[in-house]
Amino acid sequence: MNHLLKLLDLTGDEIIHILDTGDRLKAEQKAGKKHDFPAGKTLAMIFAKNSTRTRVSFETGIFQLGGQGIFLSNADSQLGRGEPIQDTARVLSRYCDGIMIRTFDQSEPEDLAKYGSVPVINGLTDFAHPCQVLADLMTIREHRGRLAGLKIGYIGDGNNMANSVIAGGLKCGMDVTAACPSGYHPDKAVLDFAASVTNARFELTDDPKAAARGADVIFTDVWASMGMESEIAQRQKAFRGYCVDDGIMALANHGCMVQHCLPAHRGEEITEKVFEEHAQEIFDEAENRLHAQKAVMYLLMR
Ligand code: CP
Ligand code: NVA
Numbered sequence: 001m002n003h004l005l006k007l008l009d010l011t012g013d014e015i016i017h018i019l020d021t022g023d024r025l026k027a028e029q030k031a032g033k034k035h036d037f038p039a040g041k042t043l044a045m046i047f048a049k050n051s052t053r054t055r056v057s058f059e060t061g062i063f064q065l066g067g068q069g070i071f072l073s074n075a076d077s078q079l080g081r082g083e084p085i086q087d088t089a090r091v092l093s094r095y096c097d098g099i100m101i102r103t104f105d106q107s108e109p110e111d112l113a114k115y116g117s118v119p120v121i122n123g124l125t126d127f128a129h130p131c132q133v134l135a136d137l138m139t140i141r142e143h144r145g146r147l148a149g150l151k152i153g154y155i156g157d158g159n160n161m162a163n164s165v166i167a168g169g170l171k172c173g174m175d176v177t178a179a180c181p182s183g184y185h186p187d188k189a190v191l192d193f194a195a196s197v198t199n200a201r202f203e204l205t206d207d208p209k210a211a212a213r214g215a216d217v218i219f220t221d222v223w224a225s226m227g228m229e230s231e232i233a234q235r236q237k238a239f240r241g242y243c244v245d246d247g248i249m250a251l252a253n254h255g256c257m258v259q260h261c262l263p264a265h266r267g268e269e270i271t272e273k274v275f276e277e278h279a280q281e282i283f284d285e286a287e288n289r290l291h292a293q294k295a296v297m298y299l300l301m302r
Pocket of ligand 1: 051054055
């Protein structure tokens with residue numbers, strides 16, 4: 001593994017190795033132990049979209065590894081004035097030991113990796129949110145002791161989260177049913193991958209109840225992702241019936257977890273009641289962004 005651009009690029013074993021490393025780094029940090037990582041590494045962090053968790057967890061994570069994060073927003077870097085990604089890649093590679101990017105088009109992290117000479121980490125694009133789903137898989141494994149054989153029910157938009165949950169879940173031997181309304185399906189590359197996995201138990205449906213039935217983990221996410229805010233009225237109509245509520249949870253297995261990458265829109269994709277009943281798991285998930293991303297940096301940047 002040279003970069004983390006999307007989970008589709010990784011094998012199941014590589015994902016499990018990241019999760020094992022994340023568990024180890026988490027235990028070391030909780031025990032106040034120093035991590036075995038060379039001091040003085042720097043991570044450039046490019047943000048073309050808003051962030052709370054991704055920025056704070058990466059900046060804290062590289063600091064805890066003995067290095068330094070450098071925040072670059074589109075607005076105040078030359079990227080915002082049109083400097084090409086190919087040149088940005090080559091410049092940042094001369095200064096930094098890694099580049100994290102949050103942006104719109106998946107081609108941007110892919111091009112940073114192509115033209116730069118340091119590891120590139122995708123901190124969210126319209127296509128994928130691999131760091132989030134690594135944290136989610138880490139959280140599920142912590143709570144349930146295993147991944148293989150558990151059923152994920154994803155309910156909502158076929159967005160970056162859906163794409164990454166399907167790819168990551170199937171690669172770890174989980175069953176995945178995704179309920180997405182027509183017109184809001186996951187990406188074709190992800191559906192093609194799902195269709196290609198032998199023995200995969202994957203289903204795409206427009207029935208949220210089918211996703212919930214027998215689920216061990218229910219995932220949901222906002223109906224209008226960053227950059228799609230102007231479509232909210234139309235999306236609220238399309239996603240009617242896709243709210244994770246008591247009726248949905250009643251169909252799931254006993255002890256079913258809920259995962260939400262946050263920020264959440266209570267009363268849209270999830271009720272306040274379900275959210276608060278599962279807050280422990282959801283905030284464990286948020287915490288694990290730190291540990292999973294430290295694992296990614298540990299494996300890529302040493
Ligand atoms: N879940 C997530 O990526 O959060 P931020 O948008 O706050 O980074
Ligand atoms: N799907 C959401 C995830 C936010 C972390 C978005 O892209 O805005």
